[in-house]
Amino acid sequence: MFRALLMTPVLAAGLLSVPAAAVAAPAAAFTNPVSRPFADTFADPTVIRGQDGLWYAYGTGDPLRSGEGTAHRIPIARSSDLVNWAYAGDALTGAAAPYVAPGASYWAPDVRYLDGRYVMYYAVTDTTASADGSDFAIGAAVAPTPAGPWTQQPAPVVAPRPGGGGGYLSTIDPAQLTAADGTRYLYFGSYYGGISVVRLSPDGLTAAGAPTLVALDNKYEGAYVVRHGAYYYLFASSANCCAGPATGYSVSVGRSASALGPFYDAEGVSLTASQVGGTPVVTQNGNRWIGAGHNGVVTDLSGQDYLVYHAIDRDLPYLDEAYGINRRPMLLDRLDWTAGWPVVRAGAGPSDTPQAAPAATGAQTFAQPVRWLPAGWRVSGGHATGSGTVLRPAPAGDLRVEADLRVPAGSSAGLVVGASRVLIDRAAGRLTVSSAGARPAGAALPAGLDLGTWHNLAVSVRGRHLVAELTEARQSGPIVSVELTAPAAGPPVAGFTGRGDVDNVSARSLFRPVTRAIAGPATGRLVWSDEFTGAPRAGWSWVRPDAAVTVAGGKLNWPVEAGDLTGTSNSASVLLRDAPAGDWTAETRLTLDLGTDDVRNYQQAGLIAYAGDDDFARLDVVSIWNTRQIEFGRELPYAGSPAYGGITLGTPATTTWLRLVHRLGPGREHLFRSESSTDGRTWTVGGVWTFPAGARPRIGLAAHGGATPAVTARFDYLRIYQP
Template sequence: MRRGPSSSWGWRPLRALFPLLGLLSLSACQGKPSETLPPVTEPEPPTPAPTPVEGTFTNPMKISIPGGSLVENCPDPTIIQGQGRDTAWYLLCTADPLNDEDRDVSREYKQRLIPILKSEDLVEWNYIGDALSTRPSWAKADSDIWAPEIAYFNDKYHLYFTVVETKAGGSAIGVATSDSPAGPWVIAERPAVEPHEAPCCGNSKRWTYDPEVLITANGDKYIYYGSYYGGVSVRALSEDGLTSDPYTQVEVTVANRYEAPSIVQHDGYYYLLVSSANCCNGPLTGYGVFAGRSKSPYGPFVDREGVRLTLNRVGGTPVLGANGNRWVGTGHNSVFTDPGGQDWIVYHAIDRSEPYLAPAPNGELPPKRQALMDALDWVEGWPVVRGGQGPSDSPQPAPAARANEKSRYLPTYVEHDAPGALLESDEFEGTSLGSPWSWTRESKAVHGVGEGVLRFDTQAADLHENDNSASILWRPAPVGNFLVETKMSLNLPPVSCCHNYVQAGLLVHTDDDNYVRLTHVSSWETRQIAFSKEQGPVVPAGHPRFGETFGGPADETVWLRIARRVQGAEELYTAYSSRDGATWSRTATWTHSLGASARLGLVSMGGAGFTATFDYVRVHELRP
């Protein structure tokens, strides 16, 4: 405030008293330590509130190509924001054709060597070229290049990628460096992870696929990699990021369950997100994402129930899976946090109504894996997509792409399907099966009722496409919505290989070729909860009849649920499993049209020598 003459004159008498006041002050403070007044500081200007982002996006991500077409195939996406003055976002994909027309003069599909996509707002994307112009010198000339991973450190961008076939034999992880995500990229002369044996088997070549780099808060670097044959491992990465130390290698998942590792640091934990099941099975692709967490980059990684991802009865908390809309095969993800603090997951998925690119000249149907993005939320310390809603197919609030922005996204949390009123049950309290049970291909040698359980020995038989030899115990299903549940024990050994395809569990079916099936199954080293779908016998040319996805951890005794919800002309079948009857893991949702004549069934099959015991079968109304 500017002073007037009167206020200026009013200070003159006080100024004359200042020396005397100083002497009085010194006299009063004799014998006491002197005190220094704190400096006067100006208050910090208030931080402006983040600006809400007004836009929306709809899956699949909109990615334009110069000339007007779109990128409709972007498997295994990885994402990064530029550093320094470059505030754009970059998405890189596996070396695949971009769309139906991405072909050479002979009409063969082009294999783009890691397409680069760029965006300023995380909504509108553009294809700007390929990262690599050639393969590494140590790669076979026609090797596939898969699963890029991009990281920034030491003032350089580092691009890691899978070389499927090396001149030395086996697969390896390559690395290239650049000053920009847009390139040019310089390929290192040796692999970051060399071809090597699977942990199980000497003189083998493991699947050295799917790199992921972790940089900790203190600057330590690690590289995760691996796939079904050999599992997922982690190694220490060199300071320059160009090599890894094989003597530090630790296996962080059991073999034959997981691939495509992604690491997220959250609230003091390292979360390992890994994908499971077949990535590329057209409209019956069961790919999904699971999580375990650890306080150490080397693990052990355990799921929400404390089950390790390295156990044969394998752990894993579901993060992302099919939810009954158009998207199946949701997996191989990358996670980023936007400038407003919201986490997002980018991943590929298959539209079950358009699962393939146009046929190749040899008639093969390449899978069409499109790039998707959704919000990632945290529920009681565990990641879940859109509060449990899963992949989106409607407009969603856009992420924040720039500093001082905030997404308008707010999570909507979804409850599990739950049983309502009991409609019917069988507690197996007698000595024989009564009405309304019936058998398809009954074999009296493999079943019996007594002591409150149904005993059902596993058979050297199957229920898979053209092999329909297994016995089915069934009863009519209710019309409309319902939830069917059983408690079952299967005496598979907890650790051994392999008893492949031995399984037992629940079935909802109309005949041998049309069903959904939820079982505890042995597969190579693992014991898993598998949720399968078969349709047919007539399907479009080149399309599958059978697909499978996986659920939470298994145990000798498990509780299994299948919920049916009628939605328009389709029926949505959602599976759940539990190890204690109280804590449930949601598996995924298959759509099917089993109709009013559907049956509820039990199976025990895949190989002789084991026994499943069922405590009960209960059918409930499905709680709204």
């Protein structure tokens, strides 16, 4: 097959010249936040590449700039390279839909290209369903281009849902997915009601069935689902998005073989279990960024995935006045897949230093006529249309080639990469891959998939392995994928073939994957311990002694007391000792039977780094309504009041190991990283809270939050290690 192509005049014409746009050099490095040129805050971002070859970002409807004072109605930003963005107007500029109450806000948009038009899903904070100001719904608008004009649909996709405990369930944070069988789904929800998924009508504008719960209430919100390999991955954010300088928002993930779940984390724990699962994707690392969450996923032209999300500068947490609108700019960071799980920068977390920019430019858009198209092809309406084969020189080595294609009924069209040909065959209803010397491969196309509208076909060749993926506008992973082992290499050429319309053609060197997560610092040698085999060792001291605490049976036994430390209560007991100088790690093993499913707000126990009643970081196993979580909470003084927020990490068990890893950062700032384990061997690394240089945090234990029902926290030891 490929030898025949080499002999055609089409190839010769294709080799005459290479437009710079087709093989553009990588863009310069970038530094977060990428929304800096147009916005001080751009929360809950999502990104799509438009059919015009540009990238579009959409965010929650806050004011964009400090001092602006007026909320936007889904602001839009536009970029040619994913890192330099400009404001492109608001999406919802017309009259509100009939079901939207006056004064409602528009949150958390998700934009998709479905069957030839753009569909935007968004949360509406107030509707005419009731006089309740929080009768949330999921709305939709459609547009011919990613910049609009957007036409709001007259009815919600998901209507307000009354809650069994009163009020309305949190019907917010939509995210659409087209599954491998072509079925369209919408994920939505938040803490009151959990995250659910519902099947959509074929046009994507109406819920068509009962929702299925995929993540337990009181734990997750901000769903985003992608298909990667054999699994669907549910990304979701936890904790408080908007606690100013104490915001610990972060992203975790579970995966499933089905778009309907159940989703399990890396330890095999379900996201709907009372002891809630979730594998960390991104959380704060001790630099300027805290509250990293509510993400989308975007793939550059080399095939590298990126997480787009918001975060808060801990030194500039509010847009204007303290305890007002949180300032949440948009960040972009590389998303790696290590051992089958997604993680930002191999576990390094949000970046605040220059990073290599995505390979986001260089696609051939056909916005203007090109001279290298052979006979049989022409530029029309901003794309190429015709029949035949067009080949161009391509980078040597591992390669990713992609294009947007429209295939007429009964025809086929696709891509050529070296000696391999990948075709969307509408007549046969298959995606096929063939290569000299290799057994052909293929997969059926979902029934009802409208390939007369634009779809993206991407072909990646790494060594002797080829993967072809068909997606809707490059979003959420493939609808159909085919793999071929040992394709013939062929010459370094790439192009398109068949009959139909072609746009946004690119051939880029394939990204080099990072497949191993970075290792955390070693625990070091044991320098001090209290194993609680007799009287407590010297050096312990109390804040508000608790006479009920005993040492017996090789454990420190602490009946969980009714006090607390958050806000102005400051009534809980704390057992402390001085921390050593320099870097160190404190570890305990805690047995705390909080049961499952019932409400025990907020019984908890664990480790604490304590500089004062309003200045502490607390790593606890805790009951939060019907869930059991591990929370790394932080209270600190800010603008005359104590601010409190928390990071969640890992999955608790009846017996849970906890660690606080202390390191001295720049300027001798205190960095405390959280870790947890259910077996004492495999550790989940959580987020970081900081204390300023000059602070003298002590290390200790606590057990409080509620005395009913009676439960005792049992600490096996406190051990301190140093490098």
